[in-house]
Amino acid sequence: MTHYCRVISTTTLSLLLLLLTISPYTKAVEKPHIQKSLSFSKGAIKKQPEQNSDDISHYYVSEKLDGMRGYWNGTQLISRGGNLIKTPMWFTQNWPQTPMDGELWLGRNTFQLLMSCIKRRPIVEDQQSSCWANVRFMVFDLPKYNHPFSKRVQQMQRVIQNTKSHYLQMIAQEHLPTLAALNSKLNTVIAMQGEGLMLHLASAYYQVGRNKALLKLKRFDDAEATVIAYTEGKGKYIGMMGALQVKTEQGVVFKIGSGFSDDERKNPPAIGSIITYKFNGLTQAGVPRFARFWRIKRAE
Known part of the structure; x- marks a missing residue:
């Protein structure tokens, strides 16, 4: 009986070690506290102060990337569910201690390829042959920088400029004057196999949970x-x-x-x-x- 228990224990331990080896994630210490968007509507725009239904100039507009949400806590890259994302050591080398909210992205219409890369084991440390060489962490917010989004955009630009990393980039943010211009931008993104757009009120602070100042616009x-x-x-x-x-x-x-x-x-x-x-x-x-x-x- 003792020998049987010892065999079961050893086998169980081996399986656990194997799972830890092949799993692309490891449970993090703390689930990141992130903000989430609401769906875009003309009503949502009209509810904002000093605006009318044709004026979206108070918003920053960016492409909604079809990637995997990630949170850099200053030392580790974490998924929205609170798991550590295992990357090659060089991928996050020289990244700042500043917490960053963003998206792991491989390109438009490449979601499945991205997920295959993230799950691939063992991790290839050679930059020339690793699938991670084409992945970018596209930053779209600074959760701990307690300023309006317009100021956070400026700070993101400074952070990226001061970081020597080919794999850390910032999502382009722009202003559009009317809903017609917004619709034209959406059509362009969809035509290039993009997913949609994000609108972020310039005066808004980072808010954990659903944020009325952060809107997503898609065709479906x-x-x-x-x-x-x-x-x-x-x-x-x-x-x-x-x-x-x-x-x-x-x-x-x-x-x-x-x-x-x-x-x-x-x-x-x-x-x-x-x-x-x-x-x-x-x-x-x-x-x-x-x-x-x-x-x-x-x-x-």
């Missing part, structure tokens, strides 16, 4: 749901998954039958996994309209 809504069942495919999809049955955090259950590649239908997301889907508003019953699969939920 997106949300997350848990996979709870499958339905069998028909016609050319016989023998494959036809649709996912999913459940939202609010308890709404519905099916998603579009947006999948043939490979994804042959190898659908596992029961219990969390997926991200696109949709166009809600029905009166609270069910997403025209829901279609987008991807497996990004890592926390």
Whole structure:
């Protein structure tokens, strides 16, 4: 009995060590306290002081990057879920002690490649052959710099200029005069396979949680749901998954039958996994309209 317990203990320890070795994340000491955006609407703009529905000049506008949210606490890079993100040593070399909020980014329409790079083990330290050589940490805010966003933009520029790192950059921030100009900018970004835009009120302070002064503008809504069942495919999809049955955090259950590649239908997301889907508003019953699969939920 003693020998059996010793074997189980040794095996369990080996498995734990293996998981720690292959996992792209390690639980951090503290989950970062970050601000989150609300969806853009003309009403949100009109509620701001000294503005009308055609004036967005009090906002900074930047591209909404389709990457992985990251938080640099001054010494470590942490995911929004509170996990340490393992990178090559040279990736964060010379980064400042200033806390920075940003996005790990590989380029437009490259989310899956980015996640594959982040999860790849072992980490390749050779800069010439590492996939991390093309990744950038795009800074969009300074959480601990207690000034209006306009001042934080100036400070971000100084921080980036004073940091000798090829992998640390700042998201471009600009002013646009009208909603027509904003819509034109959005069309340009979408045409280049971008995700959308972010609007940040210049006078706003960093606010943990949902911030009315931080707005996201996209051509579609997106949300997350848990996979709870499958339905069998028909016609050319016989023998494959036809649709996912999913459940939202609010308890709404519905099916998603579009947006999948043939490979994804042959190898659908596992029961219990969390997926991200696109949709166009809600029905009166609270069910997403025209829901279609987008991807497996990004890592926390």
